Amino acid sequence: MTQQLHFWQGEFIGDAEVADRLAELPARVERALAEPLSTETVLVACDTLSRALRQPHGDVHARLIDELAGAADGPADARPATDREEAAALLAELADALARPALERKLRRELGGPRPERLTRPDARETTYEAWAPVGLLVHIAPGNAAAVAPLSVIEGLLAGNVNVLKTSSSDTALAQHLLAELAGADPTGAVGRRIVALRFPSSRQDLMRLMCGSADAVAVWGGEDAVQGAAGLIPPGCRLVEWGHKISFAYLTREARTDRDVLVALAADVCRMEQQACSSPQVVYLDTEPDTDTDTDTDTDTGTCIGSGTGTGAATDAEGGTPTPVARDELFAFAEQFATVLDEVSAKFPVPTRGAADLADAAEQAEITTTELVTRAEQNLGLTKVIAADDGSWRVFADTRPALTASPLHRTVWIKPLPRREIVATLRPMRRYLQTASVVGSRADLAELSRSLLTAGVLRITPVGAMLDSYAGEPHDGVYALQRYSRRVSVQAPEAAFATVPCLDDLIAPAASPVPPTGPLMDKAAAQDQLRSLAPHNAQLYFRSGGTTGTPALSVFTCDDYDTQMRAAAHGLLAAGFDPAHDRAANLFYCGEMYGSFISFFSILERLGATQIPMAAGPDHEAIAEALIAYRVDTLFGMPSFLWQLLHSQADRLRSYGGIRKVFYGGEHFTTEQRRILTENFGVEVIRSAAYGSTDLGPLGYQCAHAHGTVHHVLTDLHTLEILDPKEDRAVPAGQPGRLVFTTRTRAGQHLERYEIGDLGRAVDGVCPCGSHTPRIELLGRYGDVFRMGTYHFNYRRFTQIAEEHLDYRGELQLLLTSTADREHLTVRLDSAYAPDPDTARAAFLTHLPELGSAVGPEALLTCTAEIVAGHAFERTPTSGKLRTVIDRRTTAA
Numbered sequence: 001m002t003q004q005l006h007f008w009q010g011e012f013i014g015d016a017e018v019a020d021r022l023a024e025l026p027a028r029v030e031r032a033l034a035e036p037l038s039t040e041t042v043l044v045a046c047d048t049l050s051r052a053l054r055q056p057h058g059d060v061h062a063r064l065i066d067e068l069a070g071a072a073d074g075p076a077d078a079r080p081a082t083d084r085e086e087a088a089a090l091l092a093e094l095a096d097a098l099a100r101p102a103l104e105r106k107l108r109r110e111l112g113g114p115r116p117e118r119l120t121r122p123d124a125r126e127t128t129y130e131a132w133a134p135v136g137l138l139v140h141i142a143p144g145n146a147a148a149v150a151p152l153s154v155i156e157g158l159l160a161g162n163v164n165v166l167k168t169s170s171s172d173t174a175l176a177q178h179l180l181a182e183l184a185g186a187d188p189t190g191a192v193g194r195r196i197v198a199l200r201f202p203s204s205r206q207d208l209m210r211l212m213c214g215s216a217d218a219v220a221v222w223g224g225e226d227a228v229q230g231a232a233g234l235i236p237p238g239c240r241l242v243e244w245g246h247k248i249s250f251a252y253l254t255r256e257a258r259t260d261r262d263v264l265v266a267l268a269a270d271v272c273r274m275e276q277q278a279c280s281s282p283q284v285v286y287l288d289t290e291p292d293t294d295t296d297t298d299t300d301t302d303t304g305t306c307i308g309s310g311t312g313t314g315a316a317t318d319a320e321g322g323t324p325t326p327v328a329r330d331e332l333f334a335f336a337e338q339f340a341t342v343l344d345e346v347s348a349k350f351p352v353p354t355r356g357a358a359d360l361a362d363a364a365e366q367a368e369i370t371t372t373e374l375v376t377r378a379e380q381n382l383g384l385t386k387v388i389a390a391d392d393g394s395w396r397v398f399a400d401t402r403p404a405l406t407a408s409p410l411h412r413t414v415w416i417k418p419l420p421r422r423e424i425v426a427t428l429r430p431m432r433r434y435l436q437t438a439s440v441v442g443s444r445a446d447l448a449e450l451s452r453s454l455l456t457a458g459v460l461r462i463t464p465v466g467a468m469l470d471s472y473a474g475e476p477h478d479g480v481y482a483l484q485r486y487s488r489r490v491s492v493q494a495p496e497a498a499f500a501t502v503p504c505l506d507d508l509i510a511p512a513a514s515p516v517p518p519t520g521p522l523m524d525k526a527a528a529q530d531q532l533r534s535l536a537p538h539n540a541q542l543y544f545r546s547g548g549t550t551g552t553p554a555l556s557v558f559t560c561d562d563y564d565t566q567m568r569a570a571a572h573g574l575l576a577a578g579f580d581p582a583h584d585r586a587a588n589l590f591y592c593g594e595m596y597g598s599f600i601s602f603f604s605i606l607e608r609l610g611a612t613q614i615p616m617a618a619g620p621d622h623e624a625i626a627e628a629l630i631a632y633r634v635d636t637l638f639g640m641p642s643f644l645w646q647l648l649h650s651q652a653d654r655l656r657s658y659g660g661i662r663k664v665f666y667g668g669e670h671f672t673t674e675q676r677r678i679l680t681e682n683f684g685v686e687v688i689r690s691a692a693y694g695s696t697d698l699g700p701l702g703y704q705c706a707h708a709h710g711t712v713h714h715v716l717t718d719l720h721t722l723e724i725l726d727p728k729e730d731r732a733v734p735a736g737q738p739g740r741l742v743f744t745t746r747t748r749a750g751q752h753l754e755r756y757e758i759g760d761l762g763r764a765v766d767g768v769c770p771c772g773s774h775t776p777r778i779e780l781l782g783r784y785g786d787v788f789r790m791g792t793y794h795f796n797y798r799r800f801t802q803i804a805e806e807h808l809d810y811r812g813e814l815q816l817l818l819t820s821t822a823d824r825e826h827l828t829v830r831l832d833s834a835y836a837p838d839p840d841t842a843r844a845a846f847l848t849h850l851p852e853l854g855s856a857v858g859p860e861a862l863l864t865c866t867a868e869i870v871a872g873h874a875f876e877r878t879p880t881s882g883k884l885r886t887v888i889d890r891r892t893t894a895a
Helices: 015-023 025-033 039-053 059-070 084-098 100-111 149-159 175-185 206-214 225-232 261-276 326-349 363-382 421-434 444-457 525-534 560-576 598-608 622-631 641-650 652-658 673-683 797-808 839-849 851-856
Strands: 006-008 011-013 128-134 137-141 163-168 196-200 218-223 240-245 248-253 282-287 385-389 396-400 413-418 435-441 461-463 487-493 542-545 555-558 585-588 612-615 636-639 663-666 687-690 693-695 699-703 712-715 720-725 739-745 756-765 777-783 787-790 793-796 814-820 825-832 863-870 887-889
Touching (some): 006 015, 015 025, 015 206, 039 084, 039 149, 039 175, 084 149, 149 163, 163 175, 163 206, 218 225, 225 240, 248 261, 261 326, 261 435, 282 326, 326 413, 363 396, 421 435, 435 444, 444 461, 542 560, 560 598, 560 699, 585 622, 622 641, 622 652, 636 641, 641 652, 641 663, 641 673, 652 673, 720 756, 777 797, 787 814, 793 797, 797 839, 825 839, 839 851, 839 863
Parallel strands (some): 137 218, 248 282, 248 435, 282 413, 435 461, 585 612, 585 636, 663 687, 825 863
Antiparallel strands (some): 128 487, 385 396, 542 555, 699 712, 712 777, 756 777, 787 793, 814 825
C-alpha cells in the first residue's frame, strides 16, 4: 500500500502523485489566489488548533503525539521518534505560538495591525490606500533540526495571504504535514487548506525541487550556505529569496560578571538546552579583557586577524615571540576551569540524549567533535589553548587565547575566548553575516555600551544570560520581520473628490465577515460583569464605566491593543460620516471624568485621523466654550445632543453671529427631526450625523455614512458580528423585521463578549447602501427600556416624541416619569418650557394620538396622565455622561 506522506490542499497523497500535481502547480496557485483569504479566517483556525493542542486527552493532541513518538508512517531511514515528554513539550510550544493573542501581536508588530490585507488610508487626510498583499506562491524549504520551524513558517505565510508549499526532509517525522492538516480541518470554510501543500522528500530529488521552485514568487530556505545556494539555482528571475541561514551566537561577560556563579549556571543551561542545535545557542563565551598596552593589537578589518601578531590574535601577546602573555592566558584558562565545573553540574541535570531513540550525533557530527578536540589539544603545546572535557564525553570546554569567532561542533562544546570591548567591532564585523544572538552580562552602563558595539558589529539580538533560546511574540527573526518578507506593500491612489468618504476600498466589494457564525448561550450585562472577576491582569489595562443611563454604571476593561484597534475602526467610520481631517477644525465636547469613555475615545479617534481638535469637554460654562469655539475657528462639534442643544441655544446670538459651525457629530442620543431643522435653519449647520454607534462595554459598533438617515448605521464588521434575534426567543427574525441586537466581538484579548445582548432594538436594512459600501446596515429602534408597560398597555417612548414633533411642533427634549400609588399608576410627560405649548394642549395631543393612552385614562382610570412644563436644566440626566434619562420608572412595583 502506498504511504500517504504528503498533504496537498486538504488531502493526503502518496509519492506517485507528487510530480503530476507539482506540474499543475501554477494553475492550482492561480485558482487559490483568486479566492481572497482574510486574516480573520487564519486567526480563527489557528486559535482553534491552539486550544486543541492544549487538551492532552483530546483527539488532535493524541494523533500528533503518536506521530512524533511513533513515526509510524515514516521511511526506514527516518529520524528516530521523539520522546513522548519532549513531544508534549513541543506541542505546548506550538499551542502558545498559534494562540490568537500571540498572532495578533505579531501582526501588529510586523504589519501594523490585525487586518493588514485591507486597503485603508495610512494618512486619513489623503485618499491613498495601502495594504499588505501576498507575494503569491511561497515555497518553504525547512530545516531538519527544528520540528516547529516548518509549520510555523507556513502559518506566517498564511497570515500574509500566500499559497504555501512546504518541503521537509524525508528523514523527518511527518509532524508538519499532520499539524497543517489539523489546521486546515479547523477552518470550516476550507480556504486555509486550499493554500497549503506540505511535501516530504529529499533535496536530492532535483526534479521535484525544480517543479516546486520553478513558479515560486518567493522561496524561504532554512539551512547553511549549501542549502541556500542550491535553492538560489532553482528559482526563476525576480523570485524573492528569503534566507534563514545558520547563525552563530555567543555570550559576552564583563570582568565582574564572570565571577557570579548564578550567571555561569544560567549560561551553562543555555549551552545544554537543545544540545546547541538552535542558532541562538551559545557557541562561544567571550571575556571582556584588556590587552597589554605595550602590544600592538591593531586588527585588519578585512580578515579579523591581528596585525603584527604571529598568532593572528587580538589577545595580549609577548613582544618577543607573539605568544599570549602569561597573565592574560592564565586568567582565561582559570575562567575555563571555573566554567567547566559549573557546566559539569548543570549538564548532569539535562540528560544527554543517548544513541537510539534520539541519537547524540550522526557519524559526521561525531567526527567533527573529535577532530576539533584533537586539534585544540595539539595547540596546548603552544600555550594557545586548553581543553577541559567530561570523562564521559558529555561536554567540552575549549579555551583559546585567540579572539576570532570560531564555530562550535555543538553538543555541549563551548569556546572560551578573550575580546576587549574596544576590539569588538574590528574582531566580529568580518563575521557579521553569521552573527545572531549575544547574551551580555554586566552593569546597566555596560549593557548599553556593549549592546551598541555588538549591534554595530552585526549581532541581531541581545538577551539576558539564561534566555538566549527564549523569544517573545512578534520578535524579529534574524534581523527582519518574516511577515514583511512574505508580503508586498501595495497602494492605490484614488481621486479625492470621489473617495473622500471611503475609508476602506474593500468595503466597496464585500463586508468583512466572521468565518464562523456565533454559537452558544446569550450573554447579558450581569454575565459580562461576572467575567471581569477571572480576567488576567495583562488583559485589563484600560478601565471604563458606563454612564448609567439605564441602571447602575457597569465596568468594562480593554487591553491597549484592543482599544487601539477599536479607535482605528471608529476613525474609519467617521471618515464615511463626512468628517474631513484635512480641513475640519473639531471641538471635542463630550463628557469627561469618572472613568467615562466618550471624551477620551473621541480624543483618540481624532488623534488617529491626524485631525485638528480642541479638546474642551462638556462643562457648565457655556459662555467660555462659545468664546473658545470662535477664538480657535472651530467649525465642527462633537458631543451629546442634549449638551450641544443647550450650548447652542444659551449662546445663540454669539454663535449665530460667528456663523462658523458647519458640522455636528453626536453620540449617545439622537436629534429629533425638528431639532435638526432648527440647527440647519437657525445656526447654518450643514452636516448633522452620528459620530458613532457604540457602547462602553463593546466599544464602537457602527457608523453613519453620508447616505444614512435617522438612526440608520453601518455595522463595523471589522470588529463585530451582529445577529438580530426575536424579542422573546433565541432565533433570528425574518429579514427586515425588528428584534434584539446581539453582538459578538472578535477583536478583544481581554473581555470575550460573545452573543452579547446590548439592550438595543433594531432591524436590518436591505440592499447595498448608495454610498457603495457592502457592510450591512441597521436601523436603531431604541432601547429595551424605551418600551414600558403601564395600565395593561405597552407604550414606546419614541411614539411620544413623534407625536410631540408632528402635532405640537415641539423641538425640545421630552422625558417620561412613571410613578404609582396604592390604587393607580401615573404618567408624567415633561416638556421644555422654551418650546412647549400649555400643559392642557400637550396632554390632549397625547391622549388623542395615542389611542391606548386615551383608553387607559378613560372611565376605568387605570392610570392618570399629566403634562409638566419645566426649564431645560430641570430634566434629569445621568451625572457621568450628561445623557437625558428618557424613561424614569419610580413605581413601587414596576409593571
